[in-house]
Amino acid sequence: MFTRSLFETHDMIEQHRLLSRVADLIDEGRIWTTANHEGGAMTPDSLRAAHRLQESGAAIGKTSLT
Numbered sequence: 001m002f003t004r005s006l007f008e009t010h011d012m013i014e015q016h017r018l019l020s021r022v023a024d025l026i027d028e029g030r031i032w033t034t035a036n037h038e039g040g041a042m043t044p045d046s047l048r049a050a051h052r053l054q055e056s057g058a059a060i061g062k063t064s065l066t
Contacts, residue, residue, distance in 0.1 A: 036061035 004015045025031045039050045042065040053059045 034061040035064050037063040039063055039065045041066055 002015070003009070004012045022031070037050075037053065037059065039046045039053075046065055050063045050065060053063055
C-alpha cells in the first residue's frame with residue numbers, strides 16, 4: 001500500500017486519493033475495523049490471554065494490545 005510513497009513514484013498522488021476514499025468510507029460507516037477485543041497493556045499475562053483467545057477458535061476479528 002505504501003510503495004508509491006516509499007519509492008517516490010510518479011503517481012504518488014494516488015496514495016492520497018486512496019487514503020482519502022478509505023477515510024470517506026469509514027466516515028460513512030460503509031467499512032469498519034475488524035478489531036473487536038482490546039486486551040489492555042502488553043504484559044506477559046495479557047499476551048498469554050490474547051494467545052489463549054486466538055488459539056481457542058472463539059475469537060472473531062482482531063485482538064489488540066497496547
